[in-house]
Amino acid sequence: MSGRGFIGITAAVFRKDTSSELRTRYALNALFLFTVTTLSIILFSFQSATVPTQVHAGLLWVLIFFAAMSGLSRAFITEEDRGTILLLKLSTISTPVFYGKLLFNVLLLLALTTVLTVLYALVVPGFAVEGLWTLCTALFLGTVGLASASTIIGALIAKANARGTLYPVLSFPIVLPLLLTVIRATTTAMENPSWGAASGEYRVLLSYIVVINAASYLVFDFIWKD
Amino acid sequence: MSGRGFIGITAAVFRKDTSSELRTRYALNALFLFTVTTLSIILFSFQSATVPTQVHAGLLWVLIFFAAMSGLSRAFITEEDRGTILLLKLSTISTPVFYGKLLFNVLLLLALTTVLTVLYALVVPGFAVEGLWTLCTALFLGTVGLASASTIIGALIAKANARGTLYPVLSFPIVLPLLLTVIRATTTAMENPSWGAASGEYRVLLSYIVVINAASYLVFDFIWKD
Amino acid sequence: MHNIAISARDLRKDFNRMPVFSGVSFDLGRGETLAVSGRNGSGKSTLLKIVASLLSPTSGTVSMIADGSPVPGRFMFRHIGMVAPYLQVYEEFTALENLSIIDRIRGGSHTAADYERLLSMVSLGKRKHDHVRTFSSGMKQRLKYALAWMERPALLLLDEPRTNLDAEGIAMMLTLFEDQRREGMVIIATNEQEDVDICASRISLGYDGAAKGGGS
Amino acid sequence: MHNIAISARDLRKDFNRMPVFSGVSFDLGRGETLAVSGRNGSGKSTLLKIVASLLSPTSGTVSMIADGSPVPGRFMFRHIGMVAPYLQVYEEFTALENLSIIDRIRGGSHTAADYERLLSMVSLGKRKHDHVRTFSSGMKQRLKYALAWMERPALLLLDEPRTNLDAEGIAMMLTLFEDQRREGMVIIATNEQEDVDICASRISLGYDGAAKGGGS
Amino acid sequence: MKVFQIILGLWLTAVIVCAYVFPIVPEITGWYQYPVIPGLEEKARILFFHVPLAWTSVVGFLVSVFFAVRYLRAKKLDDDIRSSSAAGLGLLFCALTTLTGAIWAKFSWGSFWNWDPRETSIFVLLLIYGAYFALRSSIQEDEKRATLAAVYAIIAGVTMPFLMFVMPRIIESLHPDPIINTKGKVSMNSTMLVVFLSSLAGFTGLFFWIYSLKVRLARLESGRSTEGA
């Protein structure tokens, strides 16, 4: 398949998923409300209590992880449940579909993460950031990694529905190293102004992203045909 | 419909959902993933940090709420998506279906809460419980209330689009009073050994459960037909 | 089986304020059959759904009389069996499980033997322990017949009854139709002349949304 | 449209070690049509899925020759259009959106005018801006035809082509069939004699899982 | 209608004038003076706008719930139009309360937001309104949208009292202890009370005026106008 065509098709899949999620002009408000809601939960449950920085980092990522959870599964499961996956299979090859959905998950999660973090910083007392760039880098890498993991897990779950395998359960632990690393990076960002301070974490995150995507690329082709 | 018949049918719906879940393991997978991951995050980011009891209580319930959000929506959504809801409508009236699914959600969430709390108590340092019975009562009432609210909202969501993000958005404002109360009760349980100490909260929780279920009972019929 | 009669009065259904049909009325008594015909999108399935009280009409009423006393709308389903393309069975369960689950949910009390008999009637006997997910389109359609027939309903609603069925399946459907017309009522929504011909009375929908022809 | 031929060699499909069919072979060239018949559950849809490479056969091969050079399996879909009950369209989008979305995903480059023409061909012109969720069964089936026909595929696979269609819809289907046979190939999986009759060659599956009859 | 508008206009102008012109003095010497309310002082003037706003946003919600129930009873789409219009206005007033409140909070409590029980309850009300419209927008078919929105409004409606009842027990309030409270202890003099009440009435009138406009507009948009208020 020609390079241009490939990009074009990936974009098409992405556009389809986006407009299916953002069916109405209010849908964005729904996303915004979603972040506000998840955030308020923290606020309400902690009232006035003050918590140490690394806890803040942890909480922030619990929220982001939840956001990923509620978005991820739908990408593939709906296609399976409604039998539209066959239509896709008759229209293109596996790769652009996977990357289209990956792109969708990544951007959706990036948007959520951004709004979430900004709000968090605004309203949560004691969430002070020393190294802004460290934070941005960490958030970006972490989100991309998380979205990648979510996407392939979602694909696995979708299949598991049809066959009741244990694949998903086995695949869960793979998000842990990512989260733990990114939390450490975030904590660093809150205590240490220098960007380089978390360079070790960056490297881990980067390699994680590379590995998970390479693996997904291979695995997904198997899931796709059968 | 005769009382016996009613119970029997509710049980039948419940049994159906249970065995279906045990085959597809959709909710179980989601819950497993969520519990394991979030707990590890908490554990990791709390390491040395010492946090006020109230925060622990809050955190525990944030986790339970999120878990409910990622696990309980399925009950009605699958029936809608796969068009099996019509089969149900042709087989019985609304009420036993609602209570069957409610029962399913309650038990699912109860199991989850138990596991979550035990694990939490085991792995998270500084989560010491004074009044065990207070805790149990709070957890039980809180879970039942949360499950009830989630069920009726889930029934709503099943008819809407953009469910992934919409579910917590709709649920949160509804369950907030419940959460705040139960968090208070949990905090009490961690500080005060006497069971009566939180009797005020019990009363609030109980009446919440009564009210939400009464309301659900009245409105579900409207969601059901059309 | 009770002695049951059903009658629809001046039914009208709008979607988003656009009328699909209006002024549809018919009476059906024991041993009577009605064919609902019309082009695609004329409202046949909608009408059947309304009769089965799966949808509420914009105006008009559907009323059912069992042994002289009226049946409240929410309990009509007890006397109704339905087979339709948009009616789905549980794919994660086996054919047998589907029967027993639905039976229990209906509050019925059939035995395993009954289920077996039903399944062999629709010649799914050999496949009774297979998951419906693995069924072919025709096998699913047969299972739907078994489910609709289980309670021996007074009123049988068939939407496009021949869909997915092979010759032998259609024969099965026709014998079932004959059995049913003897003691109960049948309403068929169809696109095919054969189905219209086997029914005593007919309604044809469409053409500017008003119903042509009348009940028996 | 390219000059394309497809041939199946000794196809066999088992599901958890139970053979559905075996030894199925056929060759199809431009202007040729094949009917696959057999009772419910005999493997018609399975065969079509294999030809469309939606399923991989347990043994045997499906090969496609476009303008003299073989087409790799993963790219066959480009020359194939399919209409089948188990093939679903996107309910949350309108008819028009479905066409444009799938077109873009296929990497095609049709204009809005093309879409309109397709939709009016299946007489959905008036409903092009309605969500498919609100479509009747026949209207969905028509939309599937529009989707399959859009790319003018060399090979058209029709599984139970008459399902849900009214008289006018069937006429539409038949003219489409005629157009297609002129420049391409058609394979029909069907339970109905009419469909078998319009095809030049036939395979009938079932009966102890071995295929009777042969390709053209 | 015209007359009503004019009266309303004059009424509100009067309220505003009284609210700002009348001085606040330690001990009353004239009918036109306000007493000092401990903890509020000059800021007491907020009462005349901020409280009515809050009050109206609650009223909006109640009206919405009322028509929600009526819709489920009779299934007349017109009730849904009323319900959603009321909710829309409620949302607006709710936002205004939060805004005015927040601004005042900055000056009297030092920060824009401090999770005071009333702030919290109004914030949750905001969330409910938001959720309500998010739900509406995710459904295309009119009848379905109407039904589900109504159901949600009702569910939210029955849980609201819990908020009002739970919040104060859990969070200590920064708000001046209720000036109008159940014990009938009124720390305003008659003038203040009159102005306050007239402002309350004025805003309520304003609400119902805009509301009727919105309803008529919505009816036109939905391509069908039925007779009635």
Ligand code: HEM
């Ligand atoms: C974000 C900030 C604020 C919000 C959201 C808010 C909200 C509210 C609400 C919902 C009420 C209840 C109205 C009713 O009972 O119908 C209220 C009452 C009131 N607020 Fe605020 N408020 C805020 C800040 C302030 C500030 C800064 C002051 C003055 C220093 C103030 C003074 C009052 C007074 C005097 C009342 C009337 C109390 C009573 O009548 O019982 N508020 N406010």
Ligand SMILES: Nc1ncnc2c1ncn2[C@@H]1O[C@H](COP(=O)(O)OP(=O)(O)OP(=O)(O)O)[C@@H](O)[C@H]1O
């Ligand atoms: N939920 C809905 N919202 C809006 N319009 C709908 C809805 N359901 C059905 N319609 C419309 O009502 C009309 C009748 O639909 P129905 O399914 O009853 O047709 P039908 O006679 O069964 O057609 P077919 O022969 O194709 O099954 C169609 O035009 C359809 O678009």
Ligand SMILES: Nc1ncnc2c1ncn2[C@@H]1O[C@H](COP(=O)(O)OP(=O)(O)OP(=O)(O)O)[C@@H](O)[C@H]1O
């Ligand atoms: N995923 C699967 N797992 C196991 N068995 C399957 C699976 N899919 C199909 N089968 C079996 O293969 C056989 C052929 O199925 P297929 O759908 O091809 O039949 P068909 O000829 O299309 O029947 P129909 O006329 O009803 O459409 C059936 O017995 C079916 O039970």
Ligand SMILES: [Mg+2]
């Ligand atoms: Mg139909």
Ligand SMILES: [Mg+2]
């Ligand atoms: Mg088939």
